[in-house]
Amino acid sequence: MMQGAIRTTSFSLLRAVHFSSSVRIMSSLVTIPPPPVLLQPLNVPHRVMLGPGPSNNPPRIQAAGGLQLIGHMHPEMFQIMDDIKQGIQYAFQTQNNLTLAVSGSGHCAMETAFFNVVEKGDIVLIAVKGIWGERAADIAGRIGADVRYLSKPVGEAFTLTEVEKALAEHKPSLFFITHGESSSGVLQPLDGMGDLCHRYNCLLLVDSVASLGGAPLYMDKQGIDILYSGSQKVLNAPPGTAPISFSESASKKIFSRKTKPPSLYLDLKWLANYWGCDGKPRIYHHTGPVTNYFSLREGLAILAEQGLECSWARHRENALKLHKGLEELGLKLFVKDPELRLPTVTTISVPIGYEWKDITTYMMKNHDIEITGGLGPSTGKVLRIGLMGYNSTQPNIDRVLIALRDALQHCPKNKM
Amino acid sequence: MMQGAIRTTSFSLLRAVHFSSSVRIMSSLVTIPPPPVLLQPLNVPHRVMLGPGPSNNPPRIQAAGGLQLIGHMHPEMFQIMDDIKQGIQYAFQTQNNLTLAVSGSGHCAMETAFFNVVEKGDIVLIAVKGIWGERAADIAGRIGADVRYLSKPVGEAFTLTEVEKALAEHKPSLFFITHGESSSGVLQPLDGMGDLCHRYNCLLLVDSVASLGGAPLYMDKQGIDILYSGSQKVLNAPPGTAPISFSESASKKIFSRKTKPPSLYLDLKWLANYWGCDGKPRIYHHTGPVTNYFSLREGLAILAEQGLECSWARHRENALKLHKGLEELGLKLFVKDPELRLPTVTTISVPIGYEWKDITTYMMKNHDIEITGGLGPSTGKVLRIGLMGYNSTQPNIDRVLIALRDALQHCPKNKM
Numbered sequence: 052m053m054q055g056a057i058r059t060t061s062f063s064l065l066r067a068v069h070f071s072s073s074v075r076i077m078s079s080l081v082t083i084p085p086p087p088v089l090l091q092p093l094n095v096p097h098r099v100m101l102g103p104g105p106s107n108n109p110p111r112i113q114a115a116g117g118l119q120l121i122g123h124m125h126p127e128m129f130q131i132m133d134d135i136k137q138g139i140q141y142a143f144q145t146q147n148n149l150t151l152a153v154s155g156s157g158h159c160a161m162e163t164a165f166f167n168v169v170e171k172g173d174i175v176l177i178a179v180k181g182i183w184g185e186r187a188a189d190i191a192g193r194i195g196a197d198v199r200y201l202s203k204p205v206g207e208a209f210t211l212t213e214v215e216k217a218l219a220e221h222k223p224s225l226f227f228i229t230h231g232e233s234s235s236g237v238l239q240p241l242d243g244m245g246d247l248c249h250r251y252n253c254l255l256l257v258d259s260v261a262s263l264g265g266a267p268l269y270m271d272k273q274g275i276d277i278l279y280s281g282s283q284k285v286l287n288a289p290p291g292t293a294p295i296s297f298s299e300s301a302s303k304k305i306f307s308r309k310t311k312p313p314s315l316y317l318d319l320k321w322l323a324n325y326w327g328c329d330g331k332p333r334i335y336h337h338t339g340p341v342t343n344y345f346s347l348r349e350g351l352a353i354l355a356e357q358g359l360e361c362s363w364a365r366h367r368e369n370a371l372k373l374h375k376g377l378e379e380l381g382l383k384l385f386v387k388d389p390e391l392r393l394p395t396v397t398t399i400s401v402p403i404g405y406e407w408k409d410i411t412t413y414m415m416k417n418h419d420i421e422i423t424g425g426l427g428p429s430t431g432k433v434l435r436i437g438l439m440g441y442n443s444t445q446p447n448i449d450r451v452l453i454a455l456r457d458a459l460q461h462c463p464k465n466k467m
Numbered sequence: 468m469m470q471g472a473i474r475t476t477s478f479s480l481l482r483a484v485h486f487s488s489s490v491r492i493m494s495s496l497v498t499i500p501p502p503p504v505l506l507q508p509l510n511v512p513h514r515v516m517l518g519p520g521p522s523n524n525p526p527r528i529q530a531a532g533g534l535q536l537i538g539h540m541h542p543e544m545f546q547i548m549d550d551i552k553q554g555i556q557y558a559f560q561t562q563n564n565l566t567l568a569v570s571g572s573g574h575c576a577m578e579t580a581f582f583n584v585v586e587k588g589d590i591v592l593i594a595v596k597g598i599w600g601e602r603a604a605d606i607a608g609r610i611g612a613d614v615r616y617l618s619k620p621v622g623e624a625f626t627l628t629e630v631e632k633a634l635a636e637h638k639p640s641l642f643f644i645t646h647g648e649s650s651s652g653v654l655q656p657l658d659g660m661g662d663l664c665h666r667y668n669c670l671l672l673v674d675s676v677a678s679l680g681g682a683p684l685y686m687d688k689q690g691i692d693i694l695y696s697g698s699q700k701v702l703n704a705p706p707g708t709a710p711i712s713f714s715e716s717a718s719k720k721i722f723s724r725k726t727k728p729p730s731l732y733l734d735l736k737w738l739a740n741y742w743g744c745d746g747k748p749r750i751y752h753h754t755g756p757v758t759n760y761f762s763l764r765e766g767l768a769i770l771a772e773q774g775l776e777c778s779w780a781r782h783r784e785n786a787l788k789l790h791k792g793l794e795e796l797g798l799k800l801f802v803k804d805p806e807l808r809l810p811t812v813t814t815i816s817v818p819i820g821y822e823w824k825d826i827t828t829y830m831m832k833n834h835d836i837e838i839t840g841g842l843g844p845s846t847g848k849v850l851r852i853g854l855m856g857y858n859s860t861q862p863n864i865d866r867v868l869i870a871l872r873d874a875l876q877h878c879p880k881n882k883m
Contacts, residue, residue: 081560
């Protein structure tokens with residue numbers, strides 16, 4: 052019986068004849084031809100990625116990204132997701148049960164936070180000191196939140212006093228602030244922020260996409276209620292997953308909301324189950340990005356092996372070396388207060404007389420090094436250099452300084 | 468001057484001393500230790516993925532997933548995104564300009580469609596004949612659509628007459644239907660559906676996640692206004708990106724809507740720019756999943772090289788061989804009408820006397836082959852076997868039939 056099924060040569064030939072004729076019929080309907088560009092090989096150049104991210108992936112993470120797939124519901128996959136969960140708990144310094152990675156970029160994690168924690172009409176206070184606050188306000192506004200702003204010029208950070216005044220004035224249920232403001236190069240101090248928010252009956256939501264693993268961050272000790280990050284910065288994994296975690300208070304708000312979140316894809320009732328956070332058997336929600344999970348798991352494993360403290364110290368040490376080298380080139384660091392400088396992304400004021408684009412283009416063309424200009428409100432004001440995770444090394448500091456000196460010597464300079 | 472920056476040995480040593488002491492201070496605050504599980508190596512078993520997806524990735528796509536990153540805004544990345552766009556236009560058989568891949572799974576593409584095309588209060592008609600219609604209704608409901616249903620038992624398809632009656636009754640602005648209903652194994656005929664919808668001033672939204680590349684589909688000729696798919700089925704790329712395309716009429720509705728879509732991440736005004744569809748210089752929206760784009764590009768390139776017609780014919784031919792083999796094993800195909808059987812995912816009625824879970828577990832344990840049970844309304848009713856893209860081969864047909872015969876011989880059978 053089986054043999055008949057497996058050795059169906061004559062049957063197979065018959066079908067082939069049958070289908071050749073169907074193909075002929077069908078092919079007259081295929082009017083869009085295969086694009087010639089897809090018949091050429093994929094060509095990906097090698098770059099030293101010293102912008103604000105994505106950063107380079109070490110060979111171990113590249114290898115993970117090239118592994119064969121397993122199923123999104125296989126026990127081995129759930130084990131890897133559990134590994135990721137524990138890795139995020141370590142990286143975030145939290146014991147939160149509701150800890151997972153969303154299937155998207157940092158923006159997707161930002162939406163996951165707002166979509167689940169905020170309901171229509173809720174007052175949310177957004178600290179804007181660069182692009183991320185602007186994006187957060189956009190997202191909150193779309194879902195009907197009553198958005199209030201606390202703003203500061205690009206390159207500065209907020210004080211507890213300023214935040215307290217705004218909390219007292221607006222009485223928000225959620226306060227958003229960015230830890231590592233990669234558009235300005237500012238590291239926002241967070242000590243005391245959680246207690247302050249809680250005194251005003253407000254949840255604290257922190258964006259750590261550009262800072263996680265590169266600067267001290269203690270979710271539980273600092274009283275952060277919702278914290279998210281990205282995979283493609285210090286964790287050196289490809290973009291496509293974003294770690295996120297929720298405190299007990301945040302979870303309570305999420306699971307007692309009156310309306311469904313606007314997104315099924317990002318609904319934490321579903322995601323909590325998919326990530327084994329609700330103690331129930333896991334049921335199908337969506338197909339997670341399997342190979343991105345492999346890579347993220349390895350990124351978190353490398354961080355666990357190195358230790359958070361070593362990673363923080365190395366990022367700070369290398370940032371200071373870079374800062375010194377930049378000042379020796381006659382360049383001006385954009386963030387005035389040394390204590391507020393983000394160790395992962397350094398901003399330099401665009402040197403007088405130069406076009407920023409000339410410099411980044413020159414470095415890419417002649418040195419295969421990416422550094423970038425500003426973003427959002429810092430556009431045109433700064434150049435940005437990232438030293439993140441695997442890329443935070445002395446040879447990369449040397450490389451970027453040599454390339455930058457070369458660019459300054461060769462790019463056109465207008466006399467002012 | 469540069470030398471000073473690059474050879475900062477004494478400076479470096481000083482900082483190292485300084486930071487060792489800061490690390491000691493900081494380490495007292497690190498209370499969550501590195502998880503031991505992350506200190507063990509990543510372990511990914513090899514599986515023959517003959518379920519409804521994800522399917523196995525051919526070596527060429529695995530290699531693409533393991534490439535080093537480039538930036539999400541590098542010109543080479545934009546070229547690869549342009550390649551993807553053209554590849555989707557070919558696979559969808561469309562000339563639509565607004566064609567791109569969203570940064571998420573098939574569910575994310577489904578949300579992209581509803582979030583952008585539907586506004587609060589819009590009447591949407593959802594054809595439910597399996598899980599995908601249920602999910603679509605859930606998504607539409609969350610954003611305030613007036614959701615109407617057209618339902619059919621699992622295993623059947625809709626006729627034009629049934630659809631016309633419902634269009635006349637509900638007067639929806641959008642009609643959702645699944646082409647390849649992977650939960651039931653039904654291939655929904657689409658000829659005439661577009662014209663019908665347009666006569667009723669309604670846009671046609673089609674889910675082709677499980678059918679694209681495996682069964683004839685002509686977006687433009689069939690008058691489909693919104694079509695989306697997934698990366699992890701016939702295209703054999705990892706999950707994490709989802710092709711989607713919009714007709715002129717759909718684009719008009721999207722770009723003349725009165726309210727912003729609920730999601731910034733999925734807002735087509737932004738995505739159209741990011742994917743070079745609006746003719747303007749591309750500006751930063753989100754960080755796309757760079758390596759997933761590499762893989763998707765290669766999946767589309769393989770389809771372009773093989774040709775759509777050959778791919779359709781091969782899937783059909785292999786499905787028929789599989790069906791014959793299954794019937795020779797005494798199994799019953801779940802979809803009665805041979806014309807309605809999906810070539811990519813075959814459903815079998817769970818054989819009488821067996822627990823479906825025993826069979827799938829046995830095949831995984833003893834043959835490293837994934838086949839699955841039902842999903843949503845087909846749970847407990849069917850077993851599902853996928854032969855998709857790279858996996859649609861004679862050796863895989865042989866493998867799955869041998870393993871299934873073995874399972875039927877060794878799994879417990881209750882006498883009825």
